[in-house]
Amino acid sequence: MIRFSWIIVLLLGCFSPGGSVVAADPTWREVDPDNLVFIDLTEGEVVIELNPLFAPKTVAQFRKLVQDKFYDGLSFYRVIDGFVAQGGDGSDLGELSLVPLIDAEFEIEMTEDIAFTLVQKQDLFADETGLVGGFAAARDLADNTLWLTHCPGVVAMARNDSPDSNRTDFYFVIGQAPRYLDRNMNVFARVVEGMDVVQRIRRGPVNENGIFQDDTSSSRIRRMRLASDIPKEERMAAFVVDTSSKGFEQLLKSRRDRKQKFFHHKPPRVLDVCQVPIASRTTK
Amino acid sequence: MIRFSWIIVLLLGCFSPGGSVVAADPTWREVDPDNLVFIDLTEGEVVIELNPLFAPKTVAQFRKLVQDKFYDGLSFYRVIDGFVAQGGDGSDLGELSLVPLIDAEFEIEMTEDIAFTLVQKQDLFADETGLVGGFAAARDLADNTLWLTHCPGVVAMARNDSPDSNRTDFYFVIGQAPRYLDRNMNVFARVVEGMDVVQRIRRGPVNENGIFQDDTSSSRIRRMRLASDIPKEERMAAFVVDTSSKGFEQLLKSRRDRKQKFFHHKPPRVLDVCQVPIASRTTK
Numbered sequence: 001m002i003r004f005s006w007i008i009v010l011l012l013g014c015f016s017p018g019g020s021v022v023a024a025d026p027t028w029r030e031v032d033p034d035n036l037v038f039i040d041l042t043e044g045e046v047v048i049e050l051n052p053l054f055a056p057k058t059v060a061q062f063r064k065l066v067q068d069k070f071y072d073g074l075s076f077y078r079v080i081d082g083f084v085a086q087g088g089d090g091s092d093l094g095e096l097s098l099v100p101l102i103d104a105e106f107e108i109e110m111t112e113d114i115a116f117t118l119v120q121k122q123d124l125f126a127d128e129t130g131l132v133g134g135f136a137a138a139r140d141l142a143d144n145t146l147w148l149t150h151c152p153g154v155v156a157m158a159r160n161d162s163p164d165s166n167r168t169d170f171y172f173v174i175g176q177a178p179r180y181l182d183r184n185m186n187v188f189a190r191v192v193e194g195m196d197v198v199q200r201i202r203r204g205p206v207n208e209n210g211i212f213q214d215d216t217s218s219s220r221i222r223r224m225r226l227a228s229d230i231p232k233e234e235r236m237a238a239f240v241v242d243t244s245s246k247g248f249e250q251l252l253k254s255r256r257d258r259k260q261k262f263f264h265h266k267p268p269r270v271l272d273v274c275q276v277p278i279a280s281r282t283t284k
Numbered sequence: 285m286i287r288f289s290w291i292i293v294l295l296l297g298c299f300s301p302g303g304s305v306v307a308a309d310p311t312w313r314e315v316d317p318d319n320l321v322f323i324d325l326t327e328g329e330v331v332i333e334l335n336p337l338f339a340p341k342t343v344a345q346f347r348k349l350v351q352d353k354f355y356d357g358l359s360f361y362r363v364i365d366g367f368v369a370q371g372g373d374g375s376d377l378g379e380l381s382l383v384p385l386i387d388a389e390f391e392i393e394m395t396e397d398i399a400f401t402l403v404q405k406q407d408l409f410a411d412e413t414g415l416v417g418g419f420a421a422a423r424d425l426a427d428n429t430l431w432l433t434h435c436p437g438v439v440a441m442a443r444n445d446s447p448d449s450n451r452t453d454f455y456f457v458i459g460q461a462p463r464y465l466d467r468n469m470n471v472f473a474r475v476v477e478g479m480d481v482v483q484r485i486r487r488g489p490v491n492e493n494g495i496f497q498d499d500t501s502s503s504r505i506r507r508m509r510l511a512s513d514i515p516k517e518e519r520m521a522a523f524v525v526d527t528s529s530k531g532f533e534q535l536l537k538s539r540r541d542r543k544q545k546f547f548h549h550k551p552p553r554v555l556d557v558c559q560v561p562i563a564s565r566t567t568k
Binding site: 081082104106120123124125126151152153161163174175176177178179180181182183184195196199200203255258261262263264265267268270272274275277 | 365366388390404407408409410435436437445447458459460461462463464465466467468479480483484487539542545546547548549551552554556558559561
């Protein structure tokens with residue numbers, strides 16, 4: 001399956017079906033199988049990419065939990081439409097858990113070896129937004145920090161008031177980017193395939209803050225597997241567009257400066273980092 | 285069903301389940317039954333509110349099409365995850381249609397009688413964003429115009445290159461706000477209830493720009509009904525939080541200035557107009 005629909009949309013103008021489709025020829029990066037996790041839900045399969053650069057401790061523990069089959073059979077017990085789908089063992093709600101707590105991994109230092117593709121200066125929430133290895137990120141220029149932004153499809157650890165209370169429960173962002181959470185959560189992964197499946201996760205009761213009182217009606221994690229634990233010939237490979245490539249820079253440029261006659265009112269030359277499509281494809 | 289989950293989330297801090305729940309006591313506005321449409325999909329029921337202030341001609345024609353049962357049985361033939369779910373008779377793709385074309389209704393003049401609740405000055409895409417009767421909107425101060433912004437849950441007319449080529453096909457926004465479409469489309473309604481249902485609409489093939497080649501696998505509109513055409517004692521009433529009320533101003537203030545100890549890093553005092561929860565409730 002190749003996901004470049006938005007690129008085509010871009011080339012065609014927006015809703016206009018006319019015109020010829022120019023094939024996009026992006027540079028692809030294969031996702032490291034050690035960072036690739038397959039999540040089988042009742043609703044279908046979701047593929048996520050872990051990000052050890054931004055959240056090394058969280059990723060190491062999550063990987064181990066996946067390998068221990070910790071998440072298999074657990075449910076999405078708090079799901080708020082337009083906001084988050086949260087799953088795990090419920091330790092975030094006070095359920096007893098023996099899994100160690102992880103410290104805050106909210107931001108990292110921006111260093112020269114990090115390829116940051118600028119998307120927008122003076123974004124509403126940060127000095128600069130950009131992309132780092134396909135992940136939406138933002139920078140504070142004064143204190144030279146860099147963090148992953150809360151865009152739809154982001155995966156992060158739930159926690160209590162303590163910044164160091166991350167454990168097993170995680171959430172998918174399923175609505176308009178809640179950017180006010182940026183620099184406050186351990187963002188450690190993003191959905192590479194299957195966001196439509198994530199969107200089918202059953203919502204909890206709205207007057208109970210999305211928390212299911214009856215566990216039997218919630219969506220369930222059937223199984224999680226780390227790609228590198230599956231024999232190579234049996235596993236899916238995932239590729240994500242190289243967001244530091246020239247082709248991708250070109251895509252950003254054309255989205256920033258829309259020349260199609262479809263646009264009666266020319267949009268401002270700005271980009272929302274959470275609204276830039278990151279093409280991906282998987283092969284079996 | 286009362287939808288004030290986000291308000292509770294706000295009062296509790298973000299993911300922290302502790303603390304006491306202070307009941308929100310918003311002022312409600314009943315949606316005019318002439319502007320209330322029930323859309324029965326294969327996936328469940330969606331309730332939308334029409335907006336004749338911003339798109340009078342589009343609303344008048346849509347209302348008539350609903351009353352004529354025009355949409356009953358039609359499908360969502362173009363669905364792109366994270367972007368839009370487009371349904372109708374396919375006239376936007378060139379199918380013959382006898383329904384009249386509607387002119388552009390992209391923006392209106394800002395006048396004193398319009399209650400505009402300011403959300404954010406110098407939003408990335410506009411001079412000001414705000415809310416008008418529960419709808420997210422934006423303003424251009426130089427030319428004194430006002431328009432509805434493309435937030436998740438917005439309903440707008442699809443069109444071809446001509447700004448005046450609006451007809452029957454419409455789309456729901458189902459992902460991160462595509463604000464670059466603002467002032468370019470006839471936005472005429474928004475989802476009041478059932479956004480989770482909208483999110484279950486079946487996605488089209490990604491390498492076909494979301495267009496189903498096989499009509500049998502797409503999601504279908506079973507029926508649309510205008511509330512005012514249903515006897516009062518049989519119909520659902522819908523209420524939306526009064527976004528020009530003091531209580532709502534208070535909600536905006538507390539979201540802008542987050543004091544909860546949960547926020548280890550205090551978020552910038554800004555608001556994304558598409559990420560402000562608009563509470564609604566329905567009664568039967």
